[in-house]
Amino acid sequence: MHADQLVVSPSTVRALIDEQFPQWRDLPLRRVSASGTVHEIFRLGDGLAARFRLQPDDAKLVWSEVRAEAAAARELADRTRFATPEPVAIGAPGRDYPMPWLVQTWLEGTVAIDDDPSESDGLATDLAEFITGVRRIDTRGRRFSGFGRGGALANHDEWIQECLTRSEELLDVDALARIWQALRELPRGDSPDVMNHGDLLPGNLLVHQGRLTGVxxxxxxxPADPALDLVSAWHLLEAQPRQVMRACLGADDQEWERGKAWAFQQAMGAVWYYVDTNPAFSEVGRRTLSRIIADSAR
Known part of the structure; x- marks a missing residue:
């Protein structure tokens, strides 16, 4: 999926686990087929999953990131009724893999990208409940880091322009350019940063019979813009359930539109970047943009 992507083979993972965590030497190991774009996932036994970053970076920086990921997972654990993975161990570089890696608990379930729950009012209420629970986590004085989504929409102009250029043969870029021109101007107002999951995509949500079971x-x-996790309304839900979710959250017009804007920003990159290498994820972006176009035409 990426020009500099690392090859993470089962034999490499087996060697890393056997050397660093001999207590798991006898557990079966198998690669997980998934639509994710950042990590290669291997299931270890029945209860564990090992995550390996796909793109190389400075090992010291990745150590910091992996520790931060583990801390975030511990902070979220048991804060909502929905299951979330918990960190178990951090592995060190070695045996043909140059960066640290994370072992966490495995969650059973079907990701929403494989079991479309888009017409489910129940999922809408579950998403609102999860988002509300995450927002209740104390920021402890932390604020948006300035990296990625969750700050000022207009800061993403350059990226959106690149996406529009690269999508000329894939999407109605004229219509999308007009939509972005309006979305980028949305005011933040005085809404303080709140805690967000930050990536509520279909591939990150486990569902069963149209209900959310895990994240x-x-x-x-x-911490970020309170509207950031509202991307899930556009990535996952059709018009009627979206309104159910909005009502549950009590989102005002500005917050709701900013949520649409963050979904737009994420979807624009997904379509062209992954059109050949991860078609399922590219299609998620297309579906999100179709919902945004339809909503903007009302």
Missing amino acids: LDVGGLS
Whole structure:
């Protein structure tokens, strides 16, 4: 999926585990087929999962990131009724893999990208409940880091322009450019930063019979725009359930529109970047943009 992507083979993972965590030497290991774009996931036995970052970076920086991910997972654990993975151990570089890696608990379930729950009012209420629970976590004086989504929308202009250029053969870029011109101007007002999951995509949500059962990839838990987690309304839900979710959250017009804007920003990159290498994820972006176009036309 990435030009500089590392090859993380089962034999490499087996060697790393056997050397660093001999207590798990006898547990079966298998690669997990998933639509994720950041990590390669291997299931270890019945209860564990090992996560390996796909793109190389400075090992010291990745040590810091992996420790932060583990801390975020511990902070979120048991704060809502929905299952989330918990950190178990951090592995060191070695045996053909140059960065630290994380072992966490495995959660059973079906990701929403494989079991479309888009018409479910129940999922809408569950998402609102999860978001509310995350918002209740104390920021402890922390604020948006300035990196990625969750700050000022207009700061993403350059990225959106690149996405529009690269999407000319894939999307109605004229319509999307007009939508972004309006979204980028949305005011933040005086809304303070609150805690957000930060990446509520279909591939990170476990569902059963149209209800939310678990939430994955929790390492990005951090303070940001309260509207950031509202991306889930556009990534996952059709019009009627979206309104159910909005009513449960009590989102005003400005917050709701900013949530749409953050979903737009995320979806624009997903379509062209992954169109050949991760078609399922690219399609998530297309579906999100279709919902935004339809809503903007009302």
